[in-house]
């Protein structure tokens with residue numbers, strides 16, 4: 001074990017975490033860590049299966065006398081996000097993660113730590129090795145490639161797991177139990193670009209909306225941040241009244257991110273030029289005022305010098321597009337009535353592009369309720385259709401609809417309260433988790449997710465609180481013991 005971890009409890013968990021940290025395991029490169037787990041299974045005479053894509057399932061028979069207890073499946077992912085600070089030399093394909101300790105905190109030297117989900121995997125190996133644990137039949141599912149598209153879960157063999165209860169060990173907040181996540185599907189549309197020559201006596205301008213916070217299309221969708229495309233278009237709607245003709249417009253660059261920047265080129269009739277600039281400044285003041293606390297960096301810029309003239313959108317297309325951009329919803333559609341603060345359904349208007357021949361729009365909808373995801377998808381599709389777009393949906397991924405009557409939730413919750421004299425928070429997140437996909441492969445499986453406190457996952461700031469790992473371990477062990485007594 002690396003010196004940094006010596007003396008930490010639970011020592012079995014930290015031993016395996018230290019070993020995993022030394023094994024490069026970026027997403028889609030899980031061979032080495034797979035060999036480590038296979039060797040471990042061999043040493044401990046544990047049966048191990050693998051499916052077509054490389055997910056692993058280890059099975060451990062019950063302690064004598066507990067064969068009739070319900071079978072439990074623990075689950076986590078083998079891969080980790082590989083990010084480093086610019087000044088750090090690190091090759092994630094071959095270098096071990098260097099661990100450092102600061103009091104109660106473990107972090108890595110300028111790189112991601114891989115506590116997400118290395119601690120989940122380490123805890124599973126520790127459970128197998130823990131000879132004092134009394135348990136029913138146990139399974140340990142270790143998926144590949146969670147972090148770059150959930151492809152392990154998506155391709156998971158639906159006959160691999162036998163348990164009807166699954167404990168996912170990949171959440172990052174000790175004291176919270178996660179019981180739901182959103183599913184998602186994108187809605188995309190395109191239009192043929194029809195252009196014509198620029199009318200006489202017009203002057204070119206470019207406007208840019210920038211400085212917005214943006215963020216994740218699910219986790220940040222309830223933060224009331226500005227959508228650069230929607231904001232920019234508000235000026236275009238104004239400018240159109242002055243005879244503005246549109247040359248191009250684009251904004252955003254990812255379907256799953258809130259657009260931070262957008263820009264448009266257009267033309268104003270010469271006599272209206274000064275008025276248009278005046279309108280622009282009014283517009284800028286107005287929107288900066290609206291977003292002054294939720295998105296204080298919002299800035300808009302007008303350029304009128306040295307801009308090359310080109311073609312303009314045909315008038316009917318321009319009218320239709322600007323009105324569509326005005327009407328496309330963006331943000332929260334519905335909050336959960338059961339879980340306080342949970343966004344249940346939302347839509348993100350992520351990308352707008354004007355190419356040489358086409359205009360394309362990408363939006364993405366999320367919901368933890370499958371029928372609401374369908375509804376959000378087709379209502380956005382209807383709007384895009386009405387505007388003459390050719391519409392299609394991506395394949396998407398399923399959500400995990402919170403079940404507050406879940407027996408597993410009740411048991412884990414009660415155990416947490418008995419151990420720590422505090423009711424855990426019951427939460428769900430408005431983003432995709434493996435549980436959503438696994439739940440679809442095993443209909444009716446009862447799932448709960450919990451883990452230690454990991455801060456800054458997916459960034460070189462990632463760190464974990466040692467004490468929370470101890471509590472996580474106590475809870476996990478105690479839950480397994482409780483089921484064994486069932």
Ligand SMILES: [Zn+2]
Nearest residue numbers: 116117146170
């Ligand atoms: Zn994770």
